[in-house]
Amino acid sequence: MAINQVHRADTAVVGGGIVGLAHALAAARRGDRVVLFERDTYAVGASIRNFGMIWAVGQQRGAAYRRALRSREIWQEISAKTGLWAAPAGSLHLAHRPDELAVLEEFVATTEPVRERGTAMITAAEAVRRGPAVREEGLLGAMWSPTELNVDPRRAIPTIARYLVEEYGVDVRFGTTVRDVSAPVVSTTAGEWRADRVLVCSGNDFATLYPQVFAESGLVRCKLQMLRTGVQPGGWQLGPMLCGGLTLLHYAAFEDCTARAALDARMREELPFHREHGIHVLLSATADGRLTIGDSHAYAATHDPFADERINAAILGCLDGFAHLPDTRITERWTGCYPSLRDGRTELVVDPEPGVTVVNGVGGAGMTLSFGLAEEVLATR
Structure with missing residues (x-):
């Protein structure tokens, strides 16, 4: 009788947009073995349908502004290593x-x-x-x-995904749907995974995983x-x-x-x-x-x-x-x-069960805030 193989990772990320990519990077930089799942075969959502503006000056004064500046630094680091176009246009x-x-x-x-x-x-x-x-x-x-950087989102998002694979060995699985999360098990169309930490960065799809969290989120x-x-x-x-x-x-x-x-x-x-x-x-x-x-x-x-x-x-x-x-x-x-x-919050970060964190709600500032936000989230989990 065949036994289904269960794959293992330290951190599993659900979602291949900028929020998911940023959290995969933050986890990989900590030394985690990271797997990232994205249901589409390539990114087609908000992360490629934007201005490509890393727009620090428009963010809320205080923590959000500092987060944007940290994100800017990470964009520049990635640009220096990959040749990604990130013009310091202002x-x-x-x-x-x-x-x-x-x-x-x-x-x-x-x-x-x-x-x-x-x-x-x-x-x-x-x-x-x-x-x-x-x-x-x-x-x-x-x-x-x-302080504002100009990137090209349709090039930037796939470049970051490749960078995660080549620089940190992240297992990036496009075209893979996550069907269920019952920590520590992540059930996908490519089999089951066990992960110490699961980060659900599902963007506009907030009806599939933990729908009650989103129903109560605003x-x-x-x-x-x-x-x-x-x-x-x-x-x-x-x-x-x-x-x-x-x-x-x-x-x-x-x-x-x-x-x-x-x-x-x-x-x-x-x-x-x-x-x-x-x-x-x-x-x-x-x-x-x-x-x-x-x-x-x-x-x-x-x-x-x-x-x-x-x-x-x-x-x-x-x-x-x-x-x-x-x-x-x-x-x-x-x-x-x-x-x-719509209530002034800059992000939604919720732990619906031990070992699982939902990160969403960055609005139109995903390109500007995600890298800094990911470091903050991982620092506390």
Whole structure:
């Protein structure tokens, strides 16, 4: 009678997006034997449908900002070892209205940690010199931050997976579904595993494993719309990643600024469609010179799969207000979906049973926060 083989690992990770990859890396760096399971044959979720922005300056002040800076360091370490494109482009928050300028000035004046990292207000002329896409007409000033990295998510995610295999011997198993976890046993379509620690980093699939945890978590799904241009002509480069006034209403870093209330009131009056659909506009680049533009935000338990061209038009209209591109032709449009906590928490970390930790809910900041978060999670387990 044949006996089914049971494989062994110190740490098993469920999910091959950026959160799962980051936790596999943190465990492997501790010396663990690590196996990672991803049900798809390659990553297709939120981890490749984003801007590729490692966006420290927008995170909550305090622990989240420090976590983002640590993640940035790890991105740079991986880039140095693999050749992964991770451009230290920095970012420009552009102010074309007085209330936008007021929020930025207050943020810089009241946030010493970002000043220590080189964040500063600059003139309109200096912003134009730094960013070839910056629209000068009506520009009052800008906030320059040097801490933001630009990566190409469609290249970065598979590169990290290969790095885990080649550098640390992680057993990365794409195309393998985890059917059940009853610690220490992990049951998969590729057999059973025993692991001392199981990390469930399942992203948008929070109905399969430990559904009760997620039912009680407050997580909802955020649907977004994004666009991308073709390669810009003549080797043109974006330089710093760009954003405008609506972004100041989206990121937690600016929530405590008293000047934000006046900006919010004006935006609700002048741009009700944008506020209804959670639109704010960011511009980043890919490794080969394409430009990624977005995005919108809709929150619900379930979303229809359809893109609304009115939203795309609103995004492009806002972009035109603060940036000009050599070639504006759109070559790709897509929707994305990620889990989001709507109560101010930056992550969901729960231990549903001994030896199992669920990590989810990093929202749209997975690329920015995951490496630092993983180190923190593993340090306590």
